[in-house]
Amino acid sequence: MNFIRSLTLRQLQIFVIACRYPSFARAAEELHLTQPAISMQIRQLEEAVGLPLFERVARKLTLTEAGERLSHHASRILGEIKDAEDAMTSLSLADSGSIAVSIVSSATYFAPKLLAAYSRQYPRVDVRFSVGNRETLLRQLQDNATDLAIMGRPPPELGTTAEPLAYHPHVLIGPVDHPLRDARRFDLQELAGDTFLLREPGSGTRAVSEQMFKQHLFMPARSVTLGSNESIKQAVMAGMGVSLISLHTLALELRSQELVLLDVNGTPVERTWQIVHLRSKRLSPTCIAFRRFLLEQAAPFLEREYAGFALQAREPAAETRLAK
Incomplete structure (x- = not known):
């Protein structure tokens, strides 16, 4: 199958976005083109490949097996071209060019504010960011579809460089009328009868929850999987159950007292935000400056934004240590 000569970069760009x-x-809408123009480019790409790339399931377009495979190669090709472009346009300057940043969904509650602060300082830099769960970010790193990723656990399965950004506590939350809302330093086993609301497999938050269960030899009576932090928070506020979740997703709900922190032994679960990139990737001067900005600014910013809540979450643990 020799279709490389008939492919165009524009077709690959359209295909990757359509995916x-x-x-x-x-x-x-994203490409500022008409739908017929998109359909025509995809049809020409399918003709060149000789295989269908999309199929319609339940009125939604999904990738075929050929489409899945091509999407990885297309992302990698476009990533390499972007690297070449950055190298040519930013050989000596760090105040221009573009940066592609991927962030896990839990970081969307603070990362955009840091990106906005950076953009005010470097208005000529085009910062593009995408959001996904941990599994999605690993794929983007592997496909060279992103320069930097903000996530929790650095991936041991990939050759990456990971640097700590800031302390990242996970706390147990419950509805405001939870019977243990005022209890102090109780064991996780006290919640054995509660429904635990979990993120989807592949997310970092789900992994932290499962690790906590394992460490405490704990098995909830019932668990429900939900696909986002927002849906988990709404479900907790509605009284559906309890959840272990990043403190950095809770500022609004804690300020408005719509849910409570449960003072369970072993919480907050201490994790660290990381800034990650492929070890084999040659970062442009713009990316290096941006990474330095995050390393300098992320921890102080999060301390200012969440200091009161972090103290609220950690203070009982300190009291327990002093009592011992």
Whole structure:
């Protein structure tokens, strides 16, 4: 199958963006093109490949096996071209060019503010960021589809460089009328009868929860999987159950007292935000400056934003240590 000569970079760019959405209409909006123009480019790409790349399931477009495989190669090709472009345009300057940043969904509650602060300081730099769970970020790193990733656990399965950004506590939350809302330093076993609301497999938060269960030899009576931090918070506020979740997703709800922190032994679960990139990737001067900015600014910013809540979450543990 010799179709390389007939491919164009524009077709690959359109294809990669179309992969993100359940319809060509959404891709057309992002690309500022008409839907027929998107459909025509995809059709030409399918003709060149000789295989269908999309199929319609339940009125939504999904990738075929050929589409899945091509998406990885296309992302890698476009990533390499971006690297070449950055190298040519930013050989000596760190105040121009573009940066692709991927962040896990839990970081969306603070990372955009840091990106906005950076953009005010370096207005000529084009910072593009995408959001996904940990599994998605690993794929983007592997495909060279992103320069830097903000995530929790650095991936041992990939050759990456990971540097700590800031302390990242995970806390147990419950509805405001939870019977143990005022209890102090109780064991996780006291919640054995509660429903635990968990993130989807592949997310970092799910992994932290499962590790906590394992360490405490704990098995909840019932668990429910939900696909986002927002849905988990809404479910907790509605009284559906309890959840272990990043403190950095809770500022609004804690300020408005719509849920409570449960003072369970072993919490907060201490984790660290990391800034990650492929070890084999040659970062542009712009990316190096951006990484330095995050390393300098992330921890002080999070301490200012969440200091009161972090103290609220950690103070009982300190009291327990002093009592001993």
